[in-house]
Amino acid sequence: MTFSSRAGAVVLALGATLGAGVFTGFAPAAAVAGPWFLLGLVLAAVAALCCAFSTADQHRAYPDAPGGYAYIRNQLGRWPARIGGSSHLVGRAGMAAALAGMFGAYVVPEHRVVGAVGLIVVTAVLGAVGVKWSVRMSVAAVAVVLGVLALVVLVCFSVAPPDNPIVGAGADGSDGSAGLDGSGVAGGPGFDGVMGASLLMFAAFVGFERVTAPQRGDRVFSARVLHFAVPVVIGVVLLVMVGVGAAVLRQLGSARLALSRAPLRDALIVADGRWLLPVLGFGAAVAAVSSLFFVFASVRRTLVGMTETGDLPAIRAGWPLEVVSAVLAVLGVLALSPSTALAVGACGTAFYYGFTNASARVLLQEDRTWPMRTACLGLGLSVLLAMSAPVDALLLTGVGLAVGTGLLALGGVRQAVG
DSSP states (O other): OHHHHHHHHHHHHHHHHSHHHHHHHHHHHHHHHHHHHHHHHHHHHHHHHHHHHHHHHHHHHHSSSSSSSHHHHHHHHHHHHHHHHHHHHHHHHHHHHHHHHHHHHOOOOGGGGHHHHHHHHHHHHHTTOOOOOOOHHHHHHHHHHHHHHHHHHHHHHHHHOOOSSOTOTTSSOOOEEEEEESOOSSSSSSGHHHHHHHHHHHGTTTTTHHHOOOOSSOOOOOOHHHHHHHHHHHHHHHHHHHHHHHHHHHHHHHHHHHOOOHHHHHHHHHHHHHHHHHHHHHHHHHHHHHHHHHHHHHHHHHHHHHHTTTHHHHHHHSSHHHHHHHHHHHHHHHHHHEEEEHHHHHHHHHHHHHHHHHHTOOOGGGGGGSOHHHHHHHHHHHHHHTTTTTTHHHHHHHHHHHHHHHHHHHHHHHHHOO
16 A cells, blocks of 8 residues: 555544643543653553444444444344434534634634634535645644644753742733633642543544544545555644643643643743744644544534434435534534533544544444444443543533433434334
């Protein structure tokens, strides 16, 4: 297989992956695990690897199916599919809100909510008129984001950190009341919070479906290419996350990091790198737009699957699906703090991958390119991560699953009656 095919798969996946997790995920992770949050990255990477294997095999078995909702329905039935589809929509809504919040925090910190809502609306409009994130755009986005992150790491490790960071104060001189979790508690319980940090870090790895389960009309990669590309993508993201996480932890300490709305921005300020803030803002904007395109496309794909099976009314135009995606994301921005949005996104996504791994577990042997054990391990890890979510995020996700599943069941009944 050509190098270009492998490189193309890696770049496409990275363009959908490097987003809210690397720019904002360290703060809530430090809030629940203190300096131990870096350990959570390894467990999150293993879980993501198993989930990527499962989606790749299911796409191979059902190449025309519209995503994970259809995979679950084909293997496990209607009700698991409705629950899994609802968890996917809840997770993607949370991730979209987290990405938009990240854009607001880094690009327009004085008007964070307005900037976040504006990004959602613009991205949804572009999707409605048929704009797609091409391979060339992904290459450019990945190059920009990795370059900016490399600068942040270089600056943070080239300047000695302060001896006594002020607990409860932001690096920009604020009083620290803008802590992401809203509780005013810094540092978290330490090692006991590693599983919770793993869930939050899991959000940094979940763009792999861009290549493991491509949408209709997108490029399909062979099993041989994916056997190379998937581990490389997860490995690159893990190395980037470890490097950036260690850099911001070095400059801010776990207590101040836990209270930061924009950890990379605050770390640069502490490291006398204020002159790099415009560059960092540009990189954050590119990462937010690139990842948000994938998130909205993923929501649209799931909704299409639901209309094709009768769980949602059939529609002729594509723009209503963009409206639904945008409304869910805007509600997340307005109702949730950035850290809670990220936690809900990660929790819903973990539940979704619990169902996709369960459905991959029952695939026939001839439909497999990865061992059955990876689906079993992915199922167990997905459930453990989802149940490790903060209580508020777990409750919100549960409510979202109940409401979504009920609405889908109602739609199915109306379709059957009609």
